[in-house]
Amino acid sequence: MSHAHAADLEIDSAITLNQAKVGCDMRIRFLSGPGCDRLRDLGFCEQLQVRKIADGRNLICSICGTRMAISRELAEQVIVAPVG
């Protein structure tokens, strides 16, 4: 599989963290929105793997072995794609 092809596929399958399924491992593609800086401070950085643990008013996800609760507004700014 060529490199360019793989990148296209990733963009096609990019969704927000809100849309991701519970229990799925995702990789963060990029962040966009006003909460970016705060999210990066907390470890939501590009290329890192994140697993969504619970849905609801606030999401719970596991990132680098830490569980974080974040609001839906913030999760909307995290664009992820399935791992692998």
Add this chain to the structure above:
Amino acid sequence: MSNASEAPSIIALIGNPNAGKTTLFNALTGANQRVGNYSGVTVEVKSGETFTPHGRKLRVLDLPGCYSLRASSPDEKVALDALNGLLPGESIPDLVVCVVDASNLERHLQLTLQVIELGLPCVLALNMVDVAERTGLRLDPAKLSEELGIPVVPMQANARRGIVELKQALRFPRPHASEADWSHETSDLETSRRAFIARLCELAARRPEAHQQTLSDKIDAVLLHPLYGWIAMMLIFFTVFWAIFSFAQIPMGWIKSGQDALSTWIGSILQEGDLRSLLADGVVTGVGGVVTFLPQIILLFLFIGLLESSGYMARAAYLMDAVMAKAGLSGKSFLPLFSSFACAIPGVMATRTIDSAKDRLVTIFIAPWMSCSARLPVYFLIVPLLLQSKEGTWKQALVLFGIYALGTLSAFVVARVLRGRLGEDITPGHFLLELPPYRKPQWSYIFRHVFDRAMAFVKKAGTVILGLSILLWALKTYPKTPSADKADALANSAIGHIGIVIEPVVKPLGFDGRMGTAILTAFAAREVFVSSMSILYRVEESDNEEQDRSILRDRLIESKWPDGRPIFTPLSLISLLLFFMYAMQCAATTAVVARESGSWKWAFWQFVFMTGFAYLVSLLVFQGGKLLGF
């Protein structure tokens, strides 16, 4: 090399919340400090002293936990100021110890890089290596040290492992400030930092690929469940409250017996006269009435410490977010408000973890409406009177619960209105909370913390309340009248006159002058009300507190207006309860609010609003009730 006569070097500890800074600080200094497994336990800069292996004295500063040096919350601002030497009375630290959680390097190193960029000499304390190794992380401290250009000390602060090695790193010659190599790589500092950390973790902290289900995950599956989680939370907090009210009875009895023994002893060694009266009626009665609440306060702080230290408090904040949103606040306001059920002072101080300045102000504003433990003696006195029964029935528990619920509900309504008026934050804050892994509580620190709180309370009893008791005793004793009748003497005393002056103000609420005076004294601290009432209604101390209260209640039932109507009708009692629920009667809280909100204006308006509201509610209820024929 420097000589030993120099002022001690300043070492600052910095790190993300939950990295174990405070644990390390305690291990280094042995200071009285609280450790919470919850973001933001260190709300102020604490300082302590330690020594290098060569015996050189070092001053250690424990900075509040922060995620970055962007200063987006008050804690982070304090940490940044400390690093820049801007805190009053402090200079720029000679060395910064960056405390990181070894199992979370990807996140925690961000802050370390920012500290290195400031050009400060730095040592990396790689804390909780045991946890990291258990999760299968392969750490290479030597490689980390080489890449970052600073000493790296692997350690486990809670087991005191690595402390000596860290102290070795703090000795002279101190490490030099490292070059921030990454900052030249690209134009965007954020991106280069991230790229650098990613490379570093690839080299020195390899994470196993598969996501592992830890014990904390399994516990969370229940405790954060949309249904079971709520049931569990209700059970936990119900147990806490029940334990506080039932277990505290036993030591409260002991304190009471001690107090009576003291009274008897004073009576036996002193002759009848002013001094004996001052000590027995003024000091012992006044201070003793308040110290009996010590066991409840100790238990409440013990449970809060336990919940924080084990990691549950963060889960409760997560669950409560939806409820707090109804009041226009976030889940982060939960801990401060819950603490306020014990005492509004630590509650107000705990608001520093709230990022949004406006949420924080509103939380501070409503915190005193959470029924604090100082109101309990007043409720214990009035509620049985209202129900005309002995203490300890289920009806009273129900009324008490209703009081707590009504206070909280009113606070939420006020919060919602106030929050709406303040408008949105300039930078919208969002709910963001780290859920730390469950840990075994660190008993030694919990006990220290509880001890600190208890001592603070005892100090208050020994100063403010002692002073007021003496003042009150003097006011009701002088000026003296030749008449032997006690009631006459009281009517002619200073307090009798104050009562007459104040009566027109409180009469519309259904209170007489004596109650007005007792309420007035309660503005220093609410719990003073009961001892004031005992002094004003001349109840002699006996060997049983419950009995004392019941004697006082009998006196109250007997007391009448000059025209023969009883003063204490159900309506006037409800009015009194409402007044105590809403009025801001705590000088210490007002002082703390002024400090924490940074303005006396806020504290002043809080006082005016709450007290005015209390007066108005009592007035409406009493006058309305009278019109309806109650």
